[in-house]
Amino acid sequence: MKAIVYERYGSPDVLQLKEVEKPAPLNDEILIKVHAAEATKADCELRSFNFAVKWFWLPLRIAMGLRKPKRQILGGYFAGEVESVGKDVSRFKRGDQVFGSTKLRMGAYGEYVCLPHSYTIVPKPNNLSFEEAAAVPLGGLNALHFLRKANIRNGEKILINGAGGSIGTFAVQIAKVMDAEVTAVDSTIKEEMLRRIGADYFFDYTKQKFTQSGETYDVIFDMVASSSYSECVNALKPKGRYLMANPRMSDMLRSVFTSMFTDKTVIFVFAGEKEEELLALKKMIEEGKLKSIVDKIYPLEQAAEAHRRVETEQRLGTIVISVGN
Ligand SMILES: NC(=O)c1ccc[n+]([C@@H]2O[C@H](COP(=O)([O-])OP(=O)(O)OC[C@H]3O[C@@H](n4cnc5c(N)ncnc54)[C@H](OP(=O)(O)O)[C@@H]3O)[C@@H](O)[C@H]2O)c1
Structure with a gap:
């Protein structure tokens, strides 16, 4: 499958389009065909390892990889379609349109991602495109x-x-x-x-x-x-x-x-990113109370451009990477 890979920390130029192995779901996982991922400020901070707040630099660096990133595909928030499920998964089935968070596994800047079914993943709002939905979580x-x-x-x-x-x-x-x-x-x-x-x-x-x-x-x-x-x-x-x-x-x-x-x-308690909260957002969106504000959509191969736009802060809303279209 195609994915945007970063093998070292640095400027947006470290984001490279590569062919990598398609993941296969374990018994308790689902395989998602990613349609869109948000390019977030947090993705840019993880890529450059440069944070506005410095205190978590060392613990995060140890977790993410001291010399180079352990997980080389960024992307924490996505919208897509369930491709297949592990044998212990009953919550999802092939073809379900979903959106959610990959937590610190990341991986949404690729055509497929495998995630535990217990992660915060819920049905996509029926009035949003995949790109608009990826901009929500x-x-x-x-x-x-x-x-x-x-x-x-x-x-x-x-x-x-x-x-x-x-x-x-x-x-x-x-x-x-x-x-x-x-x-x-x-x-x-x-x-x-x-x-x-x-x-x-x-x-x-x-x-x-x-x-x-x-x-x-x-x-x-x-x-x-x-x-x-x-x-x-x-x-x-x-x-x-x-x-x-x-x-x-x-x-x-x-x-x-x-x-x-x-x-x-x-x-200052960090968000737990709970399923109930994502369902509440979906409801507000479907009731027309909340909108997804997308500034610009970039194709997967232009992920570096997407990061540049996030970092220059000229955007009016979120930046989304469209995957596999
Ligand atoms: N606590 C948590 O759980 C948590 C979770 C996710 C993210 N974060 C962190 O929270 C921060 C915000 O996240 P985000 O994704 O919303 O970032 P973002 O999309 O980059 O938004 C930050 C906004 O603040 C504006 N800004 C910059 N300097 C400012 C100033 N002095 N006064 C007023 N506005 C200013 C920026 O505009 P201009 O630069 O154009 O002026 C931009 O519109 C990030 O650093 C992220 O890492 C925290």
Whole structure:
């Protein structure tokens, strides 16, 4: 089968189209014919091994391969079709159209991937193409996970910092479903798109710091690793919640004191990417409450171009790699 392989860490040029062996499912696995995979910021970070937050560099490097990547096909989120199933699998059958997460196995940048049937894999929303569906799990699962933890009440004010990215575009829409008043923060080119998907207010971070506006919020959902922890906590109303998707070690330590000694709460628990959450997203999509925002679709052989577009951040929404079409 064809796959995009990376044999060393580095620039997008390390992504090479190769012929590799087609995987075969074990008894508890399903073989999926991949139709599309999201090219995520996390894929780019794993490829270059350059992260905005540094504390997990060493443990992750040990897990992923010290000198070169152990798993050489990237791709954590996909949509596709079940090709065959192992003998212990009854949940899926050949021909099922599915979408989901490959977790740290990755492998969705190839024509086929084998995954345990217990992974977060559910039927694809019936009103989305494979490309649109592949753009949902990363952003949708992370946004839903954090926003549920914030326990948002009707009419509360939420600020989403880094709103124009994969997680942010879902966070804006899900916060609106939760009846919050949404302020989105990102760069100039994202304003029109963010207002179109529901943002009530917009801050251009290249022109003004939202923490200097004097406004306060019930919830701040922060995707940006370089944010000032104290400025964000100070921009919360009493009983406010600060959700950190990209926490630095020092901020995680400070958060213990904030949660213990003030009436504010800081949350940074990593998303579990649960099946129930993906089914909830599918339902919202089929009810027309949530949309997949795709900026551009690249064919498999242009995976390096797809990564370049993710990294230059000129995109309005997600970047998808179309596989096997
Ligand atoms: N906690 C978790 O479980 C978890 C899970 C997945 C991902 N993550 C991490 O969370 C981060 C966000 O993920 P993502 O996939 O949504 O990334 P993304 O798609 O790259 O989105 C980040 C957005 O933030 C904007 N931005 C950059 N600097 C900013 C600033 N100073 N102020 C406001 N906005 C700014 C970017 O736009 P411009 O660069 O164009 O300005 C971009 O639109 C990534 O670093 C990822 O590794 C965490």
